[in-house]
Amino acid sequence: MNTLDQKAALEQAARTRIKDSHALDGDTNRLAHFYRGWASSYELDVGRDGYCGPMIVAELAAAVQTAYLANERAAIAILDAGCGTGLVGVQLERLGFRSIDGIDLSDEMAEQARKTGVYRHVQGDVDLNGPLSDYSSAIYDITVCCGVFTLGHVRPEALSELARVTRPNGFIIASTRKSYAEATSFENEVRRLRDAGVLVTAQCLNDGKYIAEEGAHYWVFQVPNRAYTETEQQL
Numbered sequence: 001m002n003t004l005d006q007k008a009a010l011e012q013a014a015r016t017r018i019k020d021s022h023a024l025d026g027d028t029n030r031l032a033h034f035y036r037g038w039a040s041s042y043e044l045d046v047g048r049d050g051y052c053g054p055m056i057v058a059e060l061a062a063a064v065q066t067a068y069l070a071n072e073r074a075a076i077a078i079l080d081a082g083c084g085t086g087l088v089g090v091q092l093e094r095l096g097f098r099s100i101d102g103i104d105l106s107d108e109m110a111e112q113a114r115k116t117g118v119y120r121h122v123q124g125d126v127d128l129n130g131p132l133s134d135y136s137s138a139i140y141d142i143t144v145c146c147g148v149f150t151l152g153h154v155r156p157e158a159l160s161e162l163a164r165v166t167r168p169n170g171f172i173i174a175s176t177r178k179s180y181a182e183a184t185s186f187e188n189e190v191r192r193l194r195d196a197g198v199l200v201t202a203q204c205l206n207d208g209k210y211i212a213e214e215g216a217h218y219w220v221f222q223v224p225n226r227a228y229t230e231t232e233q234q235l
Contacts, residue, residue, distance in 0.1 A: 009027045014049065015213065017045055022151040022179075028105065028127050031153065037105035042109065045083050050212040053175050057146040060205075060220060063119075064171045065097075068222075069141055074098040076226055079140040081162060082128055082148030088151030092144070093118035101140075103132075116127075131161060138167045148184060149176040156189035163198050168225040172199065175216045178183030190219075 015040060024030045066074050073096040080088050082140050083102030092100055093116075100121045103126040105108045110124030126132065143166045148154040176186055193199050201217070203220040210216035210235060 003079070008132055008159070009153060015049060017041075018049060018211075018213075020076055021153075022166055024107065024152040026153060027157060028129070030171045031105055032125075034106075036108045039085065039106060039108035039112055042112075043057075043087065053210045053216060054087035054091050054209060055129075056210075056218060057088055057094055057144050058097075060218060061092060061097070061144055062172050063097045063143050064173065064220060066143065068169075068171070071141065075146075076141045077101075077139065079103065079135075079143045079162075079165060080119070081143055081145040082154065083113045083119070083122065084109045084147065086116040086118065086122075088144055088146050089113060089118045090116055094196075101130075112138055128158045128161070132134070132165055135165045135172045138170075140166050141164050141170045143172045145172070145174045147175065150175055150178055151177070151180050151183060156184055156186040159193055161197060163193065163223050166223045170223050171202070171217075172221040172223065174221070176211065176219065177210065177216050178214055181217055185212070197224055 021034055024034060054196055061078065062073070064078055069076060076097060076099060078100045080090060080092070080102040081099055083089060083104050086102065089100050089102055099118050100195070102110065102113050102122040104113065104124055105125035105127055110122045113119060114122045123134070143162045145162065159172070166172055181187065190201060194201065198223040201219065202222045205218040207215045208218050
C-alpha cells in the first residue's frame with residue numbers, strides 16, 4: 001500500500017469511528033465503553049477529519065469576554081462541559097483564559113485532558129444527561145460545550161443544567177452538528193427555555209465550519225439574572 005492509499009485508509013477508519021459514536025443513543029454505558037477504547041487515538045482521528053469546532057467555540061468565548069464581561073480574561077471562570085481530551089481547553093488557554101474546569105463522561109478522555117496542563121480541575125464520570133449534582137448554581141462566567149450536542153450523545157434537555165451552573169449574565173457557547181439540529185428537538189428546547197426565562201439567544205452562527213463531512217451551528221446563549229433560580233425550581 002502506497003503512502004496515499006495509507007492516508008486514505010486512515011481517514012476512512014477515522015470517519016468510521018466518528019460515525020459509530022453517533023449510533024450510541026445517549027446510552028451512558030455504551031458511550032463510556034466506546035470512548036474508553038477511543039481516547040488514545042481520538043485527537044488523531046478528528047484531526048484527520050478537519051475538526052475545527054474547538055477553535056471556533058474558544059474564539060467565540062474570547063469575543064464574548066471582550067464584549068460583555070468586566071473581569072480580565074485570566075480571571076473568567078469557564079466550564080468545559082464534555083471536555084473530551086481537552087481540545088477546547090487548549091484553544092482557550094492559547095487565547096489567555098486560565099481558570100478552566102473540565103467534565104466528561106469518560107474517565108479515559110478526562111485523563112487525556114488533564115495531561116494538557118491547561119485545566120484547574122478535570123472530573124470524569126460526569127453524565128451531562130443528568131443533574132450536575134457536584135456543581136453549585138451560578139459558579140461559571142462561561143460554559144462551553146463543543147461536540148456534545150451530537151447524535152448519540154447529549155440530549156437537548158441538558159441545556160437547563162448548563163444554564164443552572166452559569167452565572168447570571170454569563171454565557172453558554174455550544175456547537176450543534178447540523179444532523180443533530182435536524183434530528184432532535186434542540187431548537188424547541190431553546191424556545192422552551194427562552195420562554196421560561198432561563199436563557200436568551202444572543203447569537204447563532206448557522207452552518208459554520210466544523211468537520212470535513214458536516215457543518216455545525218454555533219450558539220451563544222446568555223443567562224438572565226433570574227434564570228438559575230427558575231432552573232433549580234424545575235429540577
